[in-house]
Amino acid sequence: MISHRIAAIADYLSPVAAGWRDVSGEQVPLMPAPLAMQPTEYVRKSWERKPYGQIRALGVASVHDGRACAIRLSWSGVAAAGSDFPDAVALALPVRGSPALALMGAADAPIHILRWQSNREGLRSLLATGIGSSRPGPEIECGASAQADGSTWQIVVTRVLGAAEDAAPLLAGNRTRIGFAVWQGGNDERAGIKAFSIDWQDLILDA
Amino acid sequence: MSKRQVAMVMDLNKCIGCQTCTVACKRLWTREEGMSHMLWNTVNSQPGRGTPHGYEDMGGGFKDGVAQPGRRPALADYGKAWEFNYEEAFFGGAANTPLIPQGGDPGEGPNHDEDVGAGEYPNSYFFYLPRICNHCTHPACLEACPRRAIEKREEDGIVLIDEDRCSGYRFCQEACPYKKIYYNELRGVAQKCIFCFPRIDRGVTTACSRQCPGRVRFVGYLDDPAGPIHKLVHQYQVALPLHAEYGTQPNVFYVPPISPERYGADGVANGEMRIPLEYLEYLFGKRVHQALALLIDEREKNRKGEKSELMDLLIARDWIKMFGPFDRHPRSIEQVQATA
Numbered sequence: 212m213i214s215h216r217i218a219a220i221a222d223y224l225s226p227v228a229a230g231w232r233d234v235s236g237e238q239v240p241l242m243p244a245p246l247a248m249q250p251t252e253y254v255r256k257s258w259e260r261k262p263y264g265q266i267r268a269l270g271v272a273s274v275h276d277g278r279a280c281a282i283r284l285s286w287s288g289v290a291a292a293g294s295d296f297p298d299a300v301a302l303a304l305p306v307r308g309s310p311a312l313a314l315m316g317a318a319d320a321p322i323h324i325l326r327w328q329s330n331r332e333g334l335r336s337l338l339a340t341g342i343g344s345s346r347p348g349p350e351i352e353c354g355a356s357a358q359a360d361g362s363t364w365q366i367v368v369t370r371v372l373g374a375a376e377d378a379a380p381l382l383a384g385n386r387t388r389i390g391f392a393v394w395q396g397g398n399d400e401r402a403g404i405k406a407f408s409i410d411w412q413d414l415i416l417d418a
Numbered sequence: 419m420s421k422r423q424v425a426m427v428m429d430l431n432k433c434i435g436c437q438t439c440t441v442a443c444k445r446l447w448t449r450e451e452g453m454s455h456m457l458w459n460t461v462n463s464q465p466g467r468g469t470p471h472g473y474e475d476m477g478g479g480f481k482d483g484v485a486q487p488g489r490r491p492a493l494a495d496y497g498k499a500w501e502f503n504y505e506e507a508f509f510g511g512a513a514n515t516p517l518i519p520q521g522g523d524p525g526e527g528p529n530h531d532e533d534v535g536a537g538e539y540p541n542s543y544f545f546y547l548p549r550i551c552n553h554c555t556h557p558a559c560l561e562a563c564p565r566r567a568i569e570k571r572e573e574d575g576i577v578l579i580d581e582d583r584c585s586g587y588r589f590c591q592e593a594c595p596y597k598k599i600y601y602n603e604l605r606g607v608a609q610k611c612i613f614c615f616p617r618i619d620r621g622v623t624t625a626c627s628r629q630c631p632g633r634v635r636f637v638g639y640l641d642d643p644a645g646p647i648h649k650l651v652h653q654y655q656v657a658l659p660l661h662a663e664y665g666t667q668p669n670v671f672y673v674p675p676i677s678p679e680r681y682g683a684d685g686v687a688n689g690e691m692r693i694p695l696e697y698l699e700y701l702f703g704k705r706v707h708q709a710l711a712l713l714i715d716e717r718e719k720n721r722k723g724e725k726s727e728l729m730d731l732l733i734a735r736d737w738i739k740m741f742g743p744f745d746r747h748p749r750s751i752e753q754v755q756a757t758a
Contacts (some may be wrong), residue, residue, distance in 0.1 A: 253562030253593045257487035295490065295588070343564045346583075401565045401587045 212237060212389065214273035215282055216417035223274050223281045226358050226365035228352065231283055236272025239376055241406040249403045250343045260292050264406035266393045269300070276414055279352075280372055285365045290329070290397030297320070299328035299394040299401075300366060304379030304387060305411070312411050314392040315339040322390075323348055323379035327355045327366055334368060338377055342377065342403065349378040372416075385417035420575035422675035423555065424618060426627065427636040427650045427657040428548055429673040429732055431713075434564040435533070435546040437461055439626035439635070443550075447612070452604030454499040458611035461548040465697060466531030466573050468547070470495035470597050479558050479595030480665030489643045497528030517607065520615055543692040547701075548634070549660070550626065551598045551611035552668030553569040553577045559610075562593035567608075576613045584608055595664035614640045622748045625742035634736040638742025640669070644733060647671075648753075656709040658702040673732065674698050674706050682730055717724075 215234055217223065222230045243264025249255045270285040290298050301324050304311060305366060310319030316322035316339045324337040324345060334355045338348035354369040358363065374380035381387060388411035396402040427637040443459040460469040468474065469681075470491035484552045502520040509518045512713040535544025559576050560568040561633035568590060572575070579590070579599075585604035594598035599610045622628070628634035638645035640652070650673065657671035675698075691710075698706045711722025712728070720729040738745045 250564045251485075251562050251589070253485040253558070253589055254564055256485050257589075343566060343586075353704075402589070404583070410570065 212239075212273065212412050212414050214269060214275045214282075214414060214416040215273045216383070217276055220279045220281055220369065222356075223283075224367060224369060225356050226283055226285070226367045227360075228367075229304070230358070231272060233271045234274055234283070236270055236283065238267070238268040239271050239408050239412060241266050241391070241393060242393075242409055244313075244403050244405050244407050254403065258404055259418045263395075263398060263399075263400055263404045264285055266395065268408040269391050269393060269406075269408070273414070275372060275383060278372060279369055280366050280381055280416065281369045283365070283367050284391070285363060286393055288395045288397075289359045289362050289364055290395065294396040294399075295393070296396040296399055297328040297330040298364060298396045298403045299326060300364070301326040301337075301392045302368060303339075303390040303392070304381065304414075306377055306379045313342065315342045317341060321377060323351055323377065323392050325368055325370060327357060327368060328394075329357070329359075329364075333364065336378075343405070349375060351378050353377070374414070381416065383416050386413060386415045388412065389414040419651065420514065420570055420572050422554075423640045423669055424553070425576035425614065425640045425647045425651070425669040425671065426550070426613075426624070427647055427671045427673065429636075430545055430547065430675040431673060432634045433461065433546040433548055433634040434632050435461055436462065436629055436631060437529075438629050439548055442629035443611070446614070449457045449607075451567065452602040453609065454598075455493055455496045455601075456600040456609065457496070457689040458552050458598070458600070458609075459548065460528065461546050462529055463531050463533050463535060464546070464701070466534060466551070468531075469497060469528050471497070471526060471530060471689060472601065473597035474661070476597055477570045477595070477675045478593045478597075478664070480556065483665065485558065485561065485593065486595075488595065490588050490591045490601075491597050494525055497530055498525045500524055502526060502550070525632050537692065540681045541692055543677055545677070545693065547660075547672075548626075549596065549598065551577065551613070552596055552660070552666065552670045553611075553613055555667035555669060556665065558593040558595060558664075558666050559590035559599055562589040563587075564589065571615070573652050574615075574617070574618065576615050577609050577610075578612055578615065579609045579610060581605070594683070595666065596668070600683045617751075618744060619650060621744055622751055624742035627741060628748070631710040631742060633737060636734075636740045636742075637744055642742060646740055647742065649728075649731060654712065655705065656713055656728065658705055658709060660701060662703050673713070674709055674719070676710060 272283045275381035295382045306321040310316035326335045335387045336344045336348040339345040357366045392405045392407040448456040454638045461509040462468045507515045537543045583606040636646040638647040659668045677691045677693035682688040716726045716728045719726045
C-alpha cells in the first residue's frame, strides 16, 4: 500500500474531494476476529451462534504532503438510526518492536490506534499492549471527516507525520505497517467483535 | 477471591414499600446527567415484573458454571422518570386540575406493578422486594467484561466498575442476571450500586440501610459470627439469596415473607399461607420452606413469652446493631473531615 505524495493535504480532507479520484487505492480483505480470541467466556458464548465481522473488504487509499498523511477508508455498512452501538473503524500502526496485530500488541511492542466512530466527532488516539488493554494514547494532531453515502461509509483520517513517544512513526520515504478493523454498530459489534485485516499490510510513504 | 465479604440481609416481613431507600440512594449517587433512569436501589411489588420490567427473563448468569447469553434492558424497561405539571396543578389557579405526567405517553413507571399483587379477594396478596446490586461472589458482570473494568475488592468483596477503564460495551449489562447495571449514555459508561463504599470504608453503613424506616436491612460481614449477617444467613439460615440458580452467588439475602392465612370457601382461615409457597420457592429456592418453618416456630415462641434470639434480632430492637461494624454516624465522618 502506497501513500502517494501530493502537494497539499488540504485538498484531500473530505472523503468526496475530487483529488481522491486520481489516487489508486486497494481493497483490504477483512475477516471476523476469531471467537477463540475473544477475551471472556461471556463474549464467546453470546456470539458463538451469531454472525459478526461480515464486512469483507475495506477500501483504502492514502496520500501525504510531507507534513501530514490522509487515509481514505470506505466500506458498505451504515447502521440504521437507533442502534445501541456506533459504526466504527480503526487503523493501527506499530509503535516499536514487532507486535502481533491479532494480539493487539504486547507490553514491549505497543500499537497506536486511531479510531473513528459514528457517534462522536474526531478521532480517538489509543495505545494497546494486548487484547482488552487499549487506553488513551498519545496526543497527536489528527482528525477525521466522515460521510455516509447510502449504505457506504467514506471516512478520511488524517494524522501529522513524524514520530514521538508512543506515537507510531509515520515518515515520508519510510515503510511501516498498518492494520484495520471495522465494527458494524447495527449488529451490536463492539470490542473484539469486529472485522479485522488479519495481519499487517505494508504502508510505504512516497519520499 | 476476596478475603472477606460484606453482605446485606433484607427482612421482607418488614418492608412497607415506602421507597425511602430508593430516594436515599438516588439523592446520594444518581443525580447527575445521564442518570435519570438509574435506580441503583429499587423496591417492587411482588408478584410482578420487577425493574427493569421482566428482568427475570433477560438471561445472563451461569448455568452449570458456564456463562449464559443475556440481553440488555432497553431504556423503557427501567420505567420513565416522569415529570409532572406541578406548577399548573398546585399554583395554576384553576380548580380540579389533575396532576398528570408530562411529555406525551408516560409509558410504564419504574415500579409499574405497584401494589397490584395477585390472588382473588379475600385471598389477594403482595409483598415488597427491594433490590440492589448483589455484589456477587461469582460476578457475571466482572467475568464478562473484556476491558477488565470491573473489580471485586479484596478487602470486602464490593464489586465496582472502573469508569476510566469502562468503554461502554455493555457486556456486563447482558451478563448480569439481576440486571442491576445501568448504562449512562451521556458518559458512555456502565454504572451501578457501589454498596456506598466511601461510607463503608469509614465505618458508616449504606444509605439505603441507615435510612430505612422499617428496619429492614442488616449489613455486616458474612464471616463475623457476632454480627447479624452471619447469624441470619449461616446460623439460623433464614436469609436466602434471590434466584440462587442464576449461579453468581449473590451477597444480598432475604428473610422470606410470612403471609396471612388463606380464607376457605366457608370464610374461615384455613392455615395455608396466602402467598403461594411455589412462588416463594421460585424466588428463594427450596430452602424457603425450612426458613419459613423456623420463622413461624420462633414467632410462636415469642408469642408464648419465651425468649427467641432470632425474633429479637429480626425485630431489631437495638437499631444500630443491624449494621455490624458499620455503626458510625455519617455526621461524625463530616466532623473528622472538617477538622482534618
